[in-house]
Amino acid sequence: MRTDRCGDLRLTDEGRSVTLCGWVSRRREHGEHLAFIDLRDRSGIVQVVVDGAQDLRAEYVLQIKGEVRQRPNETTNTSISTGEIEVEAKEVTVLSEAEPPPFPLDERTEIDEVLRLRHRYVDLRRERMQKNLTIRSKVNSAIRQAMEEQGFVEVETPMLIASTPEGARDFVVPSRKEPGSFYALPQSPQIFKQLCMVGGVDRYYQIARCLRDEDLRADRQFEFMQLDAEASFVTQEDVLAFISYAVLSAAETITGERPGEIPRMSWHEAQERFGSDKPDIRFGLELVELTDIFTSTEFRAFEAPCIKGIRVPKGSDLSRNRLDDLTEKCKQWGAKGLVWMKVEDGELNSPVSKFLTEEEKSALQETLQAEDGDLLFLVADERSMVRHVLGLLRLEMGRPPVTEGGLSFLWVVDFPLFEGVDEEGNPQPAHHPFTMPHEEDIEKLEEGDLLGVRSQAYDLVLNGWELGSGSVRIHKREIQEKIFQVLGIETEEAQEKFGFLLDAFRYGAPPHAGFAFGMDRLTAILAGEENIREVIAYPKTQSGADPLTSAPNPIDDKHLTELGLRVLPPKQ
RNA sequence: GGUCCUGUGGUGCAGCCUGGAGUGCACGCCGCCCUGUCAAGGCGGAGGUCGCGAGUUCAAAUCUCGUCAGGACCGCCA
Numbered sequence: 001m002r003t004d005r006c007g008d009l010r011l012t013d014e015g016r017s018v019t020l021c022g023w024v025s026r027r028r029e030h031g032e033h034l035a036f037i038d039l040r041d042r043s044g045i046v047q048v049v050v051d052g053a054q055d056l057r058a059e060y061v062l063q064i065k066g067e068v069r070q071r072p073n074e075t076t077n078t079s080i081s082t083g084e085i086e087v088e089a090k091e092v093t094v095l096s097e098a099e100p101p102p103f104p105l106d107e108r109t110e111i112d113e114v115l116r117l118r119h120r121y122v123d124l125r126r127e128r129m130q131k132n133l134t135i136r137s138k139v140n141s142a143i144r145q146a147m148e149e150q151g152f153v154e155v156e157t158p159m160l161i162a163s164t165p166e167g168a169r170d171f172v173v174p175s176r177k178e179p180g181s182f183y184a185l186p187q188s189p190q191i192f193k194q195l196c197m198v199g200g201v202d203r204y205y206q207i208a209r210c211l212r213d214e215d216l217r218a219d220r221q222f223e224f225m226q227l228d229a230e231a232s233f234v235t236q237e238d239v240l241a242f243i244s245y246a247v248l249s250a251a252e253t254i255t256g257e258r259p260g261e262i263p264r265m266s267w268h269e270a271q272e273r274f275g276s277d278k279p280d281i282r283f284g285l286e287l288v289e290l291t292d293i294f295t296s297t298e299f300r301a302f303e304a305p306c307i308k309g310i311r312v313p314k315g316s317d318l319s320r321n322r323l324d325d326l327t328e329k330c331k332q333w334g335a336k337g338l339v340w341m342k343v344e345d346g347e348l349n350s351p352v353s354k355f356l357t358e359e360e361k362s363a364l365q366e367t368l369q370a371e372d373g374d375l376l377f378l379v380a381d382e383r384s385m386v387r388h389v390l391g392l393l394r395l396e397m398g399r400p401p402v403t404e405g406g407l408s409f410l411w412v413v414d415f416p417l418f419e420g421v422d423e424e425g426n427p428q429p430a431h432h433p434f435t436m437p438h439e440e441d442i443e444k445l446e447e448g449d450l451l452g453v454r455s456q457a458y459d460l461v462l463n464g465w466e467l468g469s470g471s472v473r474i475h476k477r478e479i480q481e482k483i484f485q486v487l488g489i490e491t492e493e494a495q496e497k498f499g500f501l502l503d504a505f506r507y508g509a510p511p512h513a514g515f516a517f518g519m520d521r522l523t524a525i526l527a528g529e530e531n532i533r534e535v536i537a538y539p540k541t542q543s544g545a546d547p548l549t550s551a552p553n554p555i556d557d558k559h560l561t562e563l564g565l566r567v568l569p570p571k572q
Numbered sequence: 573g574g575u576c577c578u579g580u581g582g583u584g585c586a587g588c589c590u591g592g593a594g595u596g597c598a599c600g601c602c603g604c605c606c607u608g609u610c611a612a613g614g615c616g617g618a619g620g621u622c623g624c625g626a627g628u629u630c631a632a633a634u635c636u637c638g639u640c641a642g643g644a645c646c647g648c649c650a
Contacts (some may be wrong), residue, residue, distance in 0.1 A: 026610075026611080026612095028608090028609045028610060028612045028613090029606080029609095029612090030606060030607050030608070030609065030612080030613090031605080031606045031607055032606085032607085033607060034606095034607040034608070034609085035607095035609090036608080036609055036610065036612085038610070045610095047609085047610070049608085049609095052607085058600090058601095071608085072608070074608090075608055075609075075610085077609095077610055079610085080610085083610090100582070100600070100601060101582090101583095101600095102582070102583080103582080103583055103584090103600095104582095104583060104584085104599070104600070106599095106611075108584090108599085108611075109583070109584045109585090109599080110584080111583070111584080112579090112583085112584090112642080113642070113643075114641075114642055114643095115583085164650095167649080167650035168648085168649050168650075169648085169649085187649095187650085188650095190650090212649060213649095214648055214649040215647085215648060215649075217644085217645080217649090218643090218644070218645090220649070328575090329575085329645095329646090332574080332575065332646065332647095333646065334646095392645095392646080396645095428650080429650055430650080431650065432650040433650075434650095435650090469650095531643095541641090541642065541643085542642070542643065542644090543641085543642085545641095547642095
């Protein structure tokens with residue numbers, strides 16, 4: 001139907017007879033016998049000159065047969081790629097008429113997102129979305145190529161699987177053949193990829209769809225894509241190298257420039273300096289240790305296991321209102337309170353300064369390297385709470401948009417094996433229950449110093465977003481059983497939930513390690529978007545609805561009966 | 573489960589704080605004019621349940637409460 005794409009035509013095509021297809025992007029009428037049509041397809045826009053009489057409205061779909069010619073002097077348009085030429089139409093066919101679009105398709109205004117999603121098929125015509133979908137395709141392709149180059153084999157794993165107890169809330173699919181039983185949709189192909197290792201697929205990867213029924217965010221959808229990878233006979237170092245190669249290749253494909261080697265930071269350092277396991281290292285405002293200054297303080301609020309502070313340069317002009325607002329936020333994040341101090345004329349001006357000694361105040365100024373005009377924030381509490389609250393306050397005070405300042409990758413390594421305990425007092429795995437403890441820390445496991453056990457688990461962070469995580473897995477049955485025991489998972493329960501994995505390990509399990517990272521997040525940042533919905537063709541809203549198809553919606557009783565289901569009345 | 577923000581012709585905004593007739597701006601739409609525009613231009617016109625429901629008031633887009641939808645975040649996301 002067409003010989004060329006609109007955006008591809010150049011001066012070198014002058015004189016050619018071409019056939020183009022596309023949408024009417026804009027028309028400019030100059031009376032009865034001259035009109036300009038900007039014809040748009042995926043490749044771009046070209047100006048078509050038509051005899052003015054025809055009724056060609058916005059978004060009509062046209063086929064144009066005509067001749068490429070150089071534009072007359074002084075009429076070239078330097079802002080588009082085809083600006084030196086135009087197509088003189090000899091024949092215009094209306095392939096489809098169109099109602100006026102529900103919103104303008106140019107990029108000048110930000111349109112309400114529900115409206116865009118309801119008419120996504122129109123929204124996708126916009127340059128921004130065409131660009132983002134193209135970038136997504138290129139990122140996928142670059143990742144696949146990088147993994148293939150490194151000898152990985154793509155293996156597809158099932159979508160209808162058994163529910164496993166750990167982790168996020170499962171999406172669930174009722175079984176028709178076995179009423180009352182359910183499949184789960186995979187939160188990740190975790191167990192299947194480990195089985196692939198036992199199966200001798202020593203380098204597995206997959207761009208896998210994953211589903212988790214948790215609340216949505218700017219960087220989280222119910223369903224999302226991960227590069228999932230696993231390799232046998234490798235160490236943590238090998239995995240970091242494989243994954244670094246893949247993400248750096250993807251970045252290079254999109255930006256044209258290969259970022260340098262990805263720096264590393266221990267989980268402990270990340271927590272101490274940034275109050276986060278996914279530190280955004282693009283800006284300062286680091287957490288400073290102040291506990292020792294107040295070991296014998298008279299100020300009761302500072303009689304705490306840990307005190308840390310952050311210095312906001314030139315922050316002393318913050319209004320009392322804003323400071324109260326920040327204090328309130330810190331309380332909602334779990335702190336007992338927030339102490340602020342303004343540095344003015346060498347003095348610390350604060351509601352609490354009268355409770356502090358001169359020694360404490362000068363030590364504070366010195367440690368924080370405070371200067372006139374600065375604002376200091378202090379939080380005192382349990383160490384994990386101080387890190388958590390100041391980490392969030394730091395982001396609140398200084399975090400740039402996720403797309404700003406280039407690509408700041410970071411490996412966070414040496415995660416703890418466990419974090420905290422659940423309601424029943426059982427320790428919780430920080431990563432997942434198949435994570436291999438640090439060789440040096442296996443003794444601590446025996447001694448019961450559980451929170452001190454480091455694991456061979458690692459995260460990849462980009463501009464403060466957690467891209468993904470991975471670990472060296474346990475391949476020895478004894479260690480796995482020990483971990484289950486520590487986690488409070490009974491042998492029977494373990495056998496029931498993960499029996500097939502444990503069984504598999506009887507038949508010759510190679511040492512293996514892996515990783516998985518979010519393709520949507522990587523793509524969004526590479527595309528310069530702050531929200532992954534912008535790089536997903538058909539995303540859901542924050543409440544999990546699809547304005548285009550109205551999903552989720554009720555199904556009829558007949559359908560329910562067939563599945564052996566009955567719906568409870570809505571809660572009051 | 574929680575905090576905050578938004579909702580006004582088809583679209584994007586202003587108006588709200590400090591209540592007084594659906595008032596304004598830009599784009600789009602419809603009609604007419606226009607032979608070199610490119611966000612074309614000129615003239616004219618149509619288009620509104622101010623998300624929805626209560627309340628306060630002589631009077632509510634505006635104040636209060638509730639509710640719905642959307643968004644950002646906390647919790648949650650092995």
